[in-house]
Amino acid sequence: MNATVISIFVFIVGITLVITYFAAKRTNSASDFYTAGGGLTGWQNGLAIAGDYLSAASFLGIAGAIALFGFDGFLFSIGYLVAYLVVLFIVAEPLRNLGKYTLADMINARFNAKKVRGAAALSSITIVIFYMIAQLVGAGALIQLLFGIDYIWAVLLVGIMMTIYVLFGGMTATSWVQIIKAVLLMIGTVILSFLVLKNFNFNILEMFTQMKTATPHGEAYLSPGVKYKIPLDTISLMLALVLGTAGLPHILMRFFTVKDAKTARSSVMWATWIVGIFYVMTIFLGFGAAAFVGSDLITATNPAGNMAAPLLAQALGGDVLMSFISAVAFATILAVVAGLVLTGASAFAHDIYGQIIKKGQATERQQMLAARYASLGVSAFSILLAIFAQSLNVAFLVSLAFCIAASANLPVILYTIFWKRFNTTGAVSAILTGLISALVLVSLSPSVMSPEAGAAIFVGDPIFPLTNPALFSVPLGFIGGWVGTMLSKERDLKKYSEVNVRANTGGFRQL
Amino acid sequence: MTKVTTGNGIQSGKNGKEPFHERLPDGIPDFEKIENSSSFRELMRRKKRFLIPTTILFLGLYLLFNIVISYTDWLNATFIGDITWVWVFAFGLFAMTWILVTIYMKRAAKFDEMAKNTLKEFEYDEEETK
Numbered sequence: 001m002n003a004t005v006i007s008i009f010v011f012i013v014g015i016t017l018v019i020t021y022f023a024a025k026r027t028n029s030a031s032d033f034y035t036a037g038g039g040l041t042g043w044q045n046g047l048a049i050a051g052d053y054l055s056a057a058s059f060l061g062i063a064g065a066i067a068l069f070g071f072d073g074f075l076f077s078i079g080y081l082v083a084y085l086v087v088l089f090i091v092a093e094p095l096r097n098l099g100k101y102t103l104a105d106m107i108n109a110r111f112n113a114k115k116v117r118g119a120a121a122l123s124s125i126t127i128v129i130f131y132m133i134a135q136l137v138g139a140g141a142l143i144q145l146l147f148g149i150d151y152i153w154a155v156l157l158v159g160i161m162m163t164i165y166v167l168f169g170g171m172t173a174t175s176w177v178q179i180i181k182a183v184l185l186m187i188g189t190v191i192l193s194f195l196v197l198k199n200f201n202f203n204i205l206e207m208f209t210q211m212k213t214a215t216p217h218g219e220a221y222l223s224p225g226v227k228y229k230i231p232l233d234t235i236s237l238m239l240a241l242v243l244g245t246a247g248l249p250h251i252l253m254r255f256f257t258v259k260d261a262k263t264a265r266s267s268v269m270w271a272t273w274i275v276g277i278f279y280v281m282t283i284f285l286g287f288g289a290a291a292f293v294g295s296d297l298i299t300a301t302n303p304a305g306n307m308a309a310p311l312l313a314q315a316l317g318g319d320v321l322m323s324f325i326s327a328v329a330f331a332t333i334l335a336v337v338a339g340l341v342l343t344g345a346s347a348f349a350h351d352i353y354g355q356i357i358k359k360g361q362a363t364e365r366q367q368m369l370a371a372r373y374a375s376l377g378v379s380a381f382s383i384l385l386a387i388f389a390q391s392l393n394v395a396f397l398v399s400l401a402f403c404i405a406a407s408a409n410l411p412v413i414l415y416t417i418f419w420k421r422f423n424t425t426g427a428v429s430a431i432l433t434g435l436i437s438a439l440v441l442v443s444l445s446p447s448v449m450s451p452e453a454g455a456a457i458f459v460g461d462p463i464f465p466l467t468n469p470a471l472f473s474v475p476l477g478f479i480g481g482w483v484g485t486m487l488s489k490e491r492d493l494k495k496y497s498e499v500n501v502r503a504n505t506g507g508f509r510q511l
Numbered sequence: 512m513t514k515v516t517t518g519n520g521i522q523s524g525k526n527g528k529e530p531f532h533e534r535l536p537d538g539i540p541d542f543e544k545i546e547n548s549s550s551f552r553e554l555m556r557r558k559k560r561f562l563i564p565t566t567i568l569f570l571g572l573y574l575l576f577n578i579v580i581s582y583t584d585w586l587n588a589t590f591i592g593d594i595t596w597v598w599v600f601a602f603g604l605f606a607m608t609w610i611l612v613t614i615y616m617k618r619a620a621k622f623d624e625m626a627k628n629t630l631k632e633f634e635y636d637e638e639e640t641k
Contacts (some may be wrong), residue, residue, distance in 0.1 A: 231581035
């Protein structure tokens with residue numbers, strides 16, 4: 001590590017701290033803290049959504065996966081992008097029209113019951129924790145490698161930084177850090193892609209031809225099947241990716257930072273273009289890393305391939321570009337974990353404390369205090385888990401988070417908006433069935449139980465064959481909601497009329 | 512129209528527990544009436560006529576792609592040079608996403624217009640509830 005690296009790092013981190021300072025001065029109410037006062041514009045929120053989405057798993061993970069596995073790595077990009085259509089067409093606008101701070105608010109617009117809110121908060125918290133551990137463990141490994149410090153100190157460094165953003169700046173700071181990071185990430189990726197293309201003489205055909213011989217996989221590198229060989233497993237994973245985004249609590253929370261459904265819609269449009277363009281460029285990053293760094297060096301530096309993009313930057317742009325890309329990766333991780341802390345804290349402070357324990361009667365001061373204590377608690381808990389999770393292979397945690405989001409959150413969102421007969425029992429059973437079935441099936445799957453020692457958490461034959469259970473748990477979530485609804489006689493058609501009208505017209509929000 | 516807001520702002524009724532249509536004073540819209548009005552039904556009909564087929568289309572194409580590449584080698588045939596059809600299909604899905612987003616933005620502007628008219632018809636004043 002040299003002076004250039006350190007100064008670029010300090011500069012980028014410095015900018016984010018300045019933002020936090022100014023945001024802190026403007027964060028006076030619970031609404032400021034959770035949703036930046038609902039005042040973001042379409043492009044701002046679109047960049048922030050893209051920022052939340054282009055996590056370390058997307059940026060470092062997909063570039064690495066394409067470098068090591070070719071087309072199979074690109075599969076993630078496709079799934080993550082098409083998922084935005086589900087968000088835009090089905091979820092974004094009704095969610096904005098019905099909700100205030102959290103997913104639970106939106107479901108409670110129809111079923112005003114503690115158990116529904118509790119179940120929704122539980123699934124949000126579970127998803128956030130899994131997502132968070134994956135990000136923090138990845139962050140720890142990256143910082144460890146870049147700075148040459150111990151893993152524990154690396155996790156603590158990231159953890160303390162994210163806590164500062166959330167604690168002082170709330171959603172305003174988190175959003176702006178996210179926006180700036182998204183811009184920097186796009187700039188860095190464009191520069192890298194340009195350099196890669198230049199090395200292929202700006203000839204895409206030539207690039208593909210060269211890739212046939214550039215990796216140990218030979219021609220197979222350009223075709224599906226290098227990494228994902230079991231058809232049902234691939235389909236299950238891809239199902240989780242495309243349906244999960246619409247149920248991810250930290251993405252859903254972004255729709256409450258804008259003033260109305262129209263702005264929510266335009267922010268999804270912005271996010272779709274930004275994320276889509278980014279994912280096209282992941283091909284150049286991955287191909288470039290495979291061709292100009294080589295898979296031996298990539299896997300030697302980090303077995304999961306997470307260092308492919310920084311190594312590529314070094315190979316093509318030297319230390320300065322490498323430092324810039326690494327600093328952007330660092331900012332990416334910080335911004336994403338800050339968003340996750342905020343989402344987890346809102347589930348605890350707003351849903352569980354504010355609405356369930358205090359029955360919506362907490363004062364503004366109490367709400368703010370609760371939100372800050374909850375942020376501290378979520379931060380400390382996830383830092384602790386990340387320290388213990390160091391040796392685990394956590395790559396599957398992100399896809400598990402997508403799977404729970406698709407199985408526990410998506411069915412209840414769809415039923416709440418579209419099904420007249422749906423009721424309180426159905427809402428609770430939809431969430432719990434999706435959540436529990438995803439967790440149980442994963443714990444019996446090859447991700448957790450493997451006959452090979454060291455490949456998973458336990459040694460043994462997996463009872464459930466698929467690494468990602470979405471193919472079963474998503475239908476189970478829907479069936480759970482249906483069975484629960486039918487078992488209870490309760491129905492409130494008048495209330496559904498209200499929800500239906502409000503969700504589709506955007507009127508009567510404050511009633 | 513009387514403005515009634517509770518602590519969390521999204522719930523209805525004075526104590527945040529009861530549905531408002533049983534508790535609020537006169538002048539509050541009858542949601543069932545709005546739901547059954549011809550303008551709201553027309554809005555829902557148009558929305559569904561667009562959203563249901565397109566959702567089936569994009570999810571169908573996406574799943575079809577994954578099934579085809581998982582079970583067959585059909586897409587491994589050459590398109591141009593060393594670029595195979597699997598890349599072409601993948602880019603097709605990217606293009607599909609962008610095209611559908613653009614089409615939806617146009618349609619949604621129309622849906623907004625219709626929703627606004629419905630609200631006007633029931634004398635809903637936007638400013639009052641913001």
